[in-house]
Amino acid sequence: MNFSIMFDKEKCKGCTNCMKRCPTQAIRIKEGKAYIDSKRCIHCGECVKICPHEAYSAQSVESHKEKNYKCKIAIPSTTIYGQFPKGTEICKVQNAILKLGFDYVYDESWASELVSKAIKRRIEEKQGFKPLISTNCPSTVRLIKIRYPSLMEHLISLEAPMEIASKLARVRAKEIFNLEDKDIGVFYISPCPAKLLSVTDPIGPKKSCIDWVVPLNTIYGDLYREVKRENDTCYSNPSLKGIRWAVSGGQSKSADLINYIAVNGMENIINIFDEIENGKLSDVDFVETLACVGGCVGGTFNIENPFIASNSINDIIYNTNEDALSNEDLDKFEELYENGVFDLTVTEDKENKDKISIKEAVRRFEKIKEIVALLPGLDCGSCGAPTCFAHAEDIYENQSKLYDCVVLRAKSKDNL
Amino acid sequence: MVMDSLIKRYSYTITRNDFVTAGKSSSDIKGNLKAIGIDAKTIRKIAIISYEAEMNIVIHSMGGKLHCDIYEEKIVIVCEDEGPGIPDIDKAMTEGFSTAPENVRELGFGAGMGLPNIKRYSDEFKISSSDNGTIIVVTVLI
Secondary structure, eight states, X not given: OOOOEEEOTTTOOOOSHHHHHOXXXXXXXXXXXXXXXXXXXXXXXXXXXXXXXXXXXXXOOOOGGGOOOSEEEEEEOGGGGGSSOTTOOGGGHHHHHHHTTOSEEOOHHHHHHHHHHHHHHHHHHTTTSOOEEOOSOHHHHHHHHHHOGGGGGGBOOBOOHHHHHHHHHHHHHHHHHTOOGGGEEEEEEESSHHHHHHHHSOSSSSOOSOOEEEEHHHHHHHHHHHHHOTTOOOOOOOOTTGGGGGSTTHHHHHTTOSXXXXXXXXXXXXXXXXXXXXXOOTTOSEEEEESSXXXXXXXXXXXXXXXXXXXXHHHHHHHSOGGGOOOGGGGGHHHXXXXXXXXXXXXXXXXXXXXXXXXXXXXXXXXXHHHHHHSOOOOOOTTSSSSHHHHHHHHHTTSSOGGGOHHHHHHHHHTO | OGGGSOOEEEEEXXXXXXXXXXXXXXXXXXXXXXXXXXXXXXXXHHHHHHHHHHHHHHXXXXXXXXXXXXXXXXXXXXXXXXXXXXXXXXXXXXXXXXXXXXXXXXXXXXXXXXXXXXXXXXXXXXEEEETTEEEEEEEEEO
C-alpha cells in the first residue's frame, strides 16, 4: 500500500467535485462513488482540498511515539514557521518539536539553502539548455511524467531538501549519539500528501532516506502548546534563506536568480508546461513549479491560510537576527555537490499501453471523436467522467455507456 | 509503397492578423497527436513547428492553411499561404532576421526565429515561395 490519500466510501456522495478538479483526470464516479486510478494519480491533494464531505483524508500514520529507535530525528518542513501567530519566538519551534518525543531536530531549511546553491550551480552548468524546471514538488514532477513526458529533459534533477536534510541529519546524529544507521529513525514533518508519498514511492529509482512521515496537522496542537510556553529555551534558528522555500518563488530568490518564473497552482502549471512544450520560455533560466496555491504553505497538512503563512514567513525573514543563525553544513556544499549527493534521477514511466500501429490509433481516436459528437459537450460530469471526451473514451473502452449521459437520457425520455 | 500512405490529414484555416485565436490550430494538432498516442519527442517537435508555422501565416501572410498529415512512420506539417511571398528565402532563414512590424513585435512575436526554428526541429524541410504564396513542407520522422 503506497497510496497517501485515504478514501472513505461511506462519506462519498458521488458529487463529482473531486473528479472535475483532478488535474490528470484520474477520478471517475461509478455507481455514486468516486474511484481513483492510482496509475494516473500524482498525489497533489486537490481532491482532499475540494471534497465537501471530507471523504478524502491523508493516510493515517502511526504515531512516531510507537516507533522504536535509539534516536528519532525530526525534520520539520519549512512551512512549519508560517503556522504560528506573528511574533512567535521561532527559535522555540525546534525545541518544542524535541519535546514531542524526538531526540534530534534537523531543520529542512538548512538543506533548502544548500539545494538553492545547487540550483544556481546547475543553471550555470547548463547555460545552453533552457528553461530548467524545479524538481522539489513531487506532484509537478509526476505531472510531467504522466502528461508532459517531452519535458523530462528540462527537469533540473536535484533532490528535494527533505532528502538532503535526512542524509545530513543521519551523519550528524551518528556523530553526536555514537550510533549505527539502523538505530536512527528519520521522521519528516510534512506539509502535503505528495511529499508523504515521495517517501514510500520515490519519483526516481533511489530509495528515500526518510523512514516515516508525520503530517504537520497531526502534531500541531501539541506543538502550539509547547511553543507558547513561556521561559522556554531556544534551540536554534532555521536558515532565513532556506525558509523562503515554503513560499512560491522562494527557491529562486534563495538561489539569487533573476531570470526565473515561479508558478503555483495546478491550472497555472499546466498552462506554463504547454508553453514550454511549444518551445517558449527558452530564454528563461528556471521555472519553479509548486502544485499548491501559494507554494508549499498551501499544502493540505498545513493549518494556517497559505497567504497568512507567507506573510508570517516574510516577517521572520526580515525580523530575525542573522547572528543567531546556525547552518553548519553550509561549508560542506562543494564536497556534497562534487560527490553527486544532490543528483536526482527521474525515471520515465513506461505506460503499459498495448503497442498499436498509428493507423489503429488514429482509427480509435476518430471513433472516439464520433462518440464525442453525439454528446452534449457540457462537460458536466454527471455521467461519472470529468469531460465528454473522457466519457467517450470510457465508452470506447467499454467502461461506460452512452446513456450514462444524463442529457442524452433526458432527451430520449422527451421523445417517448 | 503501402507504408507510405497517408493515414489522416487534419486541416485548419488561418486568418491574417488574428491574434485572438492564433495558436489554436497548433494546440489542436498537439492535442490530437497526444490523444492518438504519438511519442512525446515527436509531439514536442511538431508542437514547435506547427506553432511557428501558424504564427508565420498570422503575421506575414494574407491568410492560409495549415495541414497535419499523419503517416505510419512520420508526421508532415504542410503550410500554404496566399501571399505575398518571401522575396529572399536565405535571408528569412537567418536567425534574428525579421520583417515583422513593430505592433506585432510589441505583442512578443516576430523575433526572427520562426523559420530557423521550424528547420531546426525538422528531419526534412522544403520551402518554395512566389508572389502567389509560400508553401512549406516539414517532415518529422517518428
